[in-house]
Amino acid sequence: NAGVTQTPKFRVLKTGQSMTLLCAQDMNHEYMYWYRQDPGMGLRLIHYSVGEGTTAKGEVPDGYNVSRLKKQNFLLGLESAAPSQTSVYFCASSYAVPSGSSIPGPDTQYFGPGTRLTVL
Amino acid sequence: GENVEQHPSTLSVQEGDSAVIKCTYSDSASNYFPWYKQELGKRPQLIIDIRSNVGEKKDQRIAVTLNKTAKHFSLHITETQPEDSAVYFCAASTGAGNKLTFGGGTRVLVKP
Numbered sequence: 001n002a003g004v005t006q007t008p009k010f011r012v013l014k015t016g017q018s019m020t021l022l023c024a025q026d027m028n029h030e031y032m033y034w035y036r037q038d039p040g041m042g043l044r045l046i047h048y049s050v051g052e053g054t055t056a057k058g059e060v061p062d063g064y065n066v067s068r069l070k071k072q073n074f075l076l077g078l079e080s081a082a083p084s085q086t087s088v089y090f091c092a093s094s095y096a097v098p099s100g101s102s103i104p105g106p107d108t109q110y111f112g113p114g115t116r117l118t119v120l
Numbered sequence: 121g122e123n124v125e126q127h128p129s130t131l132s133v134q135e136g137d138s139a140v141i142k143c144t145y146s147d148s149a150s151n152y153f154p155w156y157k158q159e160l161g162k163r164p165q166l167i168i169d170i171r172s173n174v175g176e177k178k179d180q181r182i183a184v185t186l187n188k189t190a191k192h193f194s195l196h197i198t199e200t201q202p203e204d205s206a207v208y209f210c211a212a213s214t215g216a217g218n219k220l221t222f223g224g225g226t227r228v229l230v231k232p
Contacts, residue, residue, distance in 0.1 A: 031217065042124075042126075042224045045219060045221075048217055107152075107218060108169065109154075109218070111156075111163040112163060113163050
């Protein structure tokens with residue numbers, strides 16, 4: 001049981017280049033999230049998904065796209081990278097229903113190890 | 121949308137003393153309040169959480185209190201140890217999509 005994994009761990013891009021970050025979870029979680037963390041700041045939600053084939057915008061979605069073709073994977077794409085996208089990116093996942101409950105609601109989000117992205 | 125403010129931004133305590141971090145939230149519909157610990161270069165990890173139907177929760181040296189009327193919640197760490205040194209984040213969720221809104225973080229340094 002690997003939990004939440006992210007690929008790659010580090011990446012350096014030039015302005016205008018594109019890339020895709022992969023998040024995978026083996027906990028059968030329905031919900032998945034992408035956050036960015038900038039120095040001295042908390043985590044900000046970029047996009048999230050409440051199930052296979054669904055995505056929604058978070059707090060800071062501009063410049064990013066996502067896809068969730070399979071339940072276990074959540075992809076984050078940068079079509080044309082900008083220096084402002086230099087950050088550490090974390091993926092997270094959670095169940096839709098808290099353990100011990102039959103009612104959908106917030107539950108523990110488990111985070112991946114992060115991807116450190118630098119855009120020159 | 122939800123807004124979470126966290127204070128203080130840095131906290132230095134002597135080993136064995138207590139540490140308290142406070143957070144306020146804006147959306148009265150928020151019903152889930154987790155606390156995450158993040159060590160340098162590592163991922164955030166849940167240390168304790170509380171739901172709106174509970175006023176206090178304790179787990180060994182860590183406790184969280186929630187005041188729904190005032191819309192604030194606090195993390196209490198007793199008998200601090202050097203391994204408690206890390207950045208702590210509070211968060212709040214209304215349940216919609218289970219989205220979390222995080223506070224800005226508190227860097228805690230426990231001096232031996």
